[in-house]
Amino acid sequence: MSVPALRVSGIAKTFGGARALKGISFEVAAGEVHGLLGQNGCGKSTFVKVLAGFHAPDPGGTIEVFGKPLPFPMPPGAFRDYRMAFVHQHLGLVPTLTVLENLRVASITARRARVNWREERAAARATFARFGVSLDLNARTGSLSQTDQALLAIMRAAEDLRGADGPGLLILDEPTPFLPKEGVDRLFALVRQVVGHGDSVIFISHDIDEVREITDRATILRDGLVSGTLTTKGSSHDDFVEGIIGRRIARSVTAPAVTRGRTLARVTGVAEPGLDIPALEVAEGEILGLTGLLGSGYERVPYLMFGAREATVGDLHMGGKTTPLRSMTPKAAIAQKMALLPSDRPGASGVPGLKVRDNMLLLELDDFMGRFGLNLRAMGRRASALSAEYEVRPANPDMRLGQLSGGNAQKVLLAKWMIRNPDLLLLDEPTQGVDVGTRQQIYRVIRDAAARGAGVICASSDAEQLADLCTRVLIFSRGRIAVELTGQDITKDSIAEACYGHSTLDVA
Ligand SMILES: Nc1ncnc2c1ncn2[C@@H]1O[C@H](COP(=O)(O)OP(=O)(O)OP(=O)(O)O)[C@@H](O)[C@H]1O
Numbered sequence: 003m004s005v006p007a008l009r010v011s012g013i014a015k016t017f018g019g020a021r022a023l024k025g026i027s028f029e030v031a032a033g034e035v036h037g038l039l040g041q042n043g044c045g046k047s048t049f050v051k052v053l054a055g056f057h058a059p060d061p062g063g064t065i066e067v068f069g070k071p072l073p074f075p076m077p078p079g080a081f082r083d084y085r086m087a088f089v090h091q092h093l094g095l096v097p098t099l100t101v102l103e104n105l106r107v108a109s110i111t112a113r114r115a116r117v118n119w120r121e122e123r124a125a126a127r128a129t130f131a132r133f134g135v136s137l138d139l140n141a142r143t144g145s146l147s148q149t150d151q152a153l154l155a156i157m158r159a160a161e162d163l164r165g166a167d168g169p170g171l172l173i174l175d176e177p178t179p180f181l182p183k184e185g186v187d188r189l190f191a192l193v194r195q196v197v198g199h200g201d202s203v204i205f206i207s208h209d210i211d212e213v214r215e216i217t218d219r220a221t222i223l224r225d226g227l228v229s230g231t232l233t234t235k236g237s238s239h240d241d242f243v244e245g246i247i248g249r250r251i252a253r254s255v256t257a258p259a260v261t262r263g264r265t266l267a268r269v270t271g272v273a274e275p276g277l278d279i280p281a282l283e284v285a286e287g288e289i290l291g292l293t294g295l296l297g298s299g300y301e302r303v304p305y306l307m308f309g310a311r312e313a314t315v316g317d318l319h320m321g322g323k324t325t326p327l328r329s330m331t332p333k334a335a336i337a338q339k340m341a342l343l344p345s346d347r348p349g350a351s352g353v354p355g356l357k358v359r360d361n362m363l364l365l366e367l368d369d370f371m372g373r374f375g376l377n378l379r380a381m382g383r384r385a386s387a388l389s390a391e392y393e394v395r396p397a398n399p400d401m402r403l404g405q406l407s408g409g410n411a412q413k414v415l416l417a418k419w420m421i422r423n424p425d426l427l428l429l430d431e432p433t434q435g436v437d438v439g440t441r442q443q444i445y446r447v448i449r450d451a452a453a454r455g456a457g458v459i460c461a462s463s464d465a466e467q468l469a470d471l472c473t474r475v476l477i478f479s480r481g482r483i484a485v486e487l488t489g490q491d492i493t494k495d496s497i498a499e500a501c502y503g504h505s506t507l508d509v510a
């Protein structure tokens with residue numbers, strides 16, 4: 003048998019007193035796509051950072067890459083000598099740089115000579131040609147779609163591998179949570195090309211269907227240990243769920259059709275480029291899903307209603323008041339008891355450098371203001387209680403938000419909004435990057451809010467999530483509401499059918 007791409011033996015990592023990895027061992031065969039799965043905070047990204055030399059593991063374990071043992075600590079950038087390349091969680095692109103600069107940054111900084119931009123440009127074009135992708139080299143990276151940014155990050159990493167002699171190992175830490183289905187398909191085509199060149203890939207994702215589609219085998223971590231390695235072909239969805247959370251879960255059935263309550267909020271007359279909504283309303287107790295293909299416009303609605311996105315025309319009617327959307331502001335929205343949980347895009351929804359405590363209580367500071375300033379001790383107590391209630395792990399409100407795993411950070415931000423008991427809860431991809439167990443927990447919080455009469459609007463590209471959660475779903479096509487599904491008619495398939503049936507031209 004050939005040398006495995008990766009052989010991990012007894013790797014542990016402790017942060018302060020907390021053991022994120024408790025001694026994991028597994029192998030990635032040469033030429034395979036290997037999944038790495040597990041609940042939020044189980045140590046996936048920590049392991050990736052050990053491979054990259056960003057964290058040194060606790061003494062004792064060993065890692066061999068293509069038969070060569072890694073030294074610990076590893077010098078910065080040395081992972082290249084071991085034929086590894088990475089796409090870290092949140093992609094690691096610099097949004098203010100151009101596509102060209104991001105693509106060529108590694109080779110430019112490695113050379114230390116004057117940059118010949120003509121050559122760089124030619125090299126970038128050659129890369130694009132090889133992968134059959136075309137992006138504007140001069141575009142600011144931050145202005146690209148999420149899909150294009152993910153493709154760029156992966157092409158850059160794949161290029162890093164080409165410099166090496168011999169096959170390499172490409173590590174992708176959750177590259178897909180922002181992507182619509184079309185984006186995932188394009189990315190998988192790229193992964194297959196990489197494997198076609200003889201390289202191996204580690205693919206981290208919470209999406210079991212994706213893992214089953216692209217991987218050959220998958221290793222599952224649970225509580226800092228390996229709970230098992232599955233051969234993808236021959237393993238069912240439930241086998242994966244059981245590996246991840248330790249038991250099977252009953253598939254949640256579609257919520258029974260409820261009689262609709264009173265109208266809680268209505269938007270009318272929205273008309274802007276690519277979006278045309280004469281009227282859209284949500285009732286008390288209703289969980290309204292919004293979906294469609296990429297570019298169909300549905301994902302803008304929560305931000306427009308919250309005043310987090312500039313509008314020109316249209317009105318919001320709520321609580322007996324009519325407000326022109328163009329004069330809505332987040333501050334006014336909060337005063338009207340609205341809450342917006344943006345999707346977990348880097349920096350969009352929380353302040354990574356601030357403590358969990360401060361992120362959670364950012365909107366409640368008035369309540370903690372005493373004669374001598376903020377009562378930090380009371381804030382700490384409140385934040386601890388909330389961390390326990392929302393099962394944030396670790397439940398330590400003094401940690402910085404950026405030190406939490408992605409899914410746990412999402413729980414902190416959900417808590418931040420839910421403690422305000424919003425009347426209208428606006429969500430954008432609420433369970434992006436969240437594991438199957440936590441997903442159920444977030445659903446429960448959302449259902450509880452609806453049960454006490456709040457209206458919920460949930461923009462999501464995940465048909466299964468909409469089917470599990472929503473009492474009504476609107477499917478957008480080219481900026482308009484094309485299909486409405488209610489009650490028993492809401493299924494994963496009916497949603498997908500409505501999305502694809504209505505337009506294939508939305509894809510930019
Ligand atoms: N720099 C750090 N300092 C302290 N604790 C850390 C640090 N980095 C990670 N941790 C902790 O290590 C544990 C594992 O986190 P990690 O980011 O590896 O999880 P993950 O499996 O990638 O989760 P997710 O699916 O949510 O991304 C968590 O409890 C996290 O809070």
Ligand SMILES: [Mg+2]
Nearest residue numbers: 046047091408
């Ligand atoms: Mg992670």
